[in-house]
Amino acid sequence: MSTIVTSSALPAGADDEEITGRSLRQIVWSRLRRDKTAMVCLVILILLYLVAIFAPVITSLLGVDPYSFDGDSISDSGGGPVGPWGGISSEHPLGVEWGTGRDILAQLLYGLRISLLIATTATILTTFIGTTLGIISGYAGGKTDAIIGRTMDLILAFPFLLIILALSGVLTQRLTQLGVPDGNPSRILYLIIVLSFFGWPYLARIVRGQVLSVREREFVEAAVAMGAGRPRILFKEILPNLWAPILVYATLTLPTYVGTEAALSFLGIGVLPPDTSFGGMLGNSVSYFSVVPSYLFIPGTVLVILVVTFNLVGDAVRDALDPRAGRV
């Protein structure tokens, strides 16, 4: 987290010509571009997303696919991969799955796709709900704050895992009745909904705390004095001062959701085979860890890369947005 060095502050005597007429986004981008670590991480992240989006194209180009069984690549006796490192060969660049001979690279790409879809959507929803309710709670105070606050306490007090497991059957069925296709689409939607529902109070609390300090600053009073309405004060005056914690929280939440989704898949409420999620692979691989460690290490490494790059990019974006404050 704290290893990158950024050059976010503009030199005091920077050319006026250059500064005049640039929007905030341009300024942030120019600061970000000078941050080498951030740029490397950003490239990795974009690559991961591109790979996930174009997984079908890539797999067909490589001649692999995640669904077809390959009996030749596994041993007849135990179902273990033939060859070293989990059956790595020219046909299967990252080896094959134990028992089925399905290609791990293809599974990884398709799994990344589903994991990123669930984690990204859930993070966006969490951030949106948490930020909105946190700002309202912090600024309004009084009864509104009490109602939102107690709701958050209630949600945080729920035995999260048990509720998700218990509701899984009922709610996925309900989603199907509402017109979501049966099977994995409704299961994915269910995961997104529960992750967001149980995730927003954490962010809302952070945001609320920040709002409590920001709203006391005089620029809020200045906005009131010029006749600004509540929406403007909340979302134009206060919200821009909260981007740092929100971004940091979101970039930490996304990899967490990848992990949570993996755990839920492991417990049987994630996506169903033959589809696989990124986390589901990790779950499967645990049984074979002592024999074929590469099966665990490959998705594990991608997960670590995902988490680290997200954190570093989040840090860099915050630095670029906030040349005033140092690291928090």
Add this chain to the structure above:
Amino acid sequence: MTEIMNGSHTAGDPVLRVTDLKMHFPVRSKGLFPKTIGQVKAVDGVSFDVQPGETLGLVGESGCGKSTTGRTALRLLEPTSGKVEMDGIDVTRMSAKDMVPLRRKAAMIFQDPYNALNPRHTVGAIIGAPFAVQGVEPAGGVRAAVRDLMDRVGLNPEHYNRYPAEFSGGQRQRIGIARAVALRPHFIVCDEPVSALDVSIQAQVINLLRDLQDDFGIAYLFVAHDLAVVRQISHRVAVMYLGHVMELTSREELYARPLHPYTHALLSAIPVPDPRAQKNREHILLSGDLPSPVNPPSGCVFHTRCFVAQDICKVDKPVIREFEPGHQVACHFPITEYLGSTPIVGPDPGLTAESELEGMQDGDPMEQAGDADLIHEPGTNYTDGTDSLIDPGPGLWR
């Protein structure tokens, strides 16, 4: 820039009139079911008016309620009782929504230039905010208007897209001033606008405020604790103590012929530039602290620290009255003569002993305070600094 919101104003009507204003903050007990256990009487019955184009200074020590008065006058706080009129319109109980159009007639300049500007907004966005909020489209567009304002307050319009963090304290205060005057308000509440700045910058900012007043005819309610600063800019001055106005008169009257013992004490606390004169001056040292506004003293709120207080002051609260034409004071025993020959006996004589021991070698300091040439009319040059009570700072006095 076109003139915005002008013409609706009739001469002689005060831009701001505050009548018997009270602002009490409830003190709540801690716990699950908080109860109101007291009232902080921050402002307790204050009346004044501000005429168009005039500056009314509001002075007093920390915690006397001067800032609260300014905020309540702008309806940033809900007054407990009393009446606030803007341009003759009673806004005391007006809803926030109905207030919006009136907000363009009034603005505020804040004490802390670091907190008063949103660090996430560019200077252009900050100064242009009043246009956006009020839906005013100036001729030539907001951008041109903002650049014009920046130029007017002495900022480089090229810095339109910079952030407040890239500016010094004085420059930030100019940004705050530009925002305040953007819609050409009728009056501005200045809440200690220069107390966070260093002295040379103070002079520049005061001069800027004065120029803007001359150009746009803006009235100021100028809240400050610094008597020298208030003297620079005010036409009239109100002295506040513990939520009450103690004395209200023209600047010349106040500094030359103060009536209230508290004003005498305040004026004697202003340092003079000459160390010898400073050493030999008579100081009126008030003993004790400001009493708690939760439980203010009975009778005259100043009697606990007053050096002329008598028994009546403990029971009978003096009403502010017109002692002389244009000179209001809230005191049973206004001090009309200069205090030089009067032995000063405070409630705690030990505190005044030092000044008595020092003696008075260079004549009578309070007489100096009343010296006619001490009061400079605008336009005269400030030359003699040594015998003055107040250092106006370089180039400030006009």
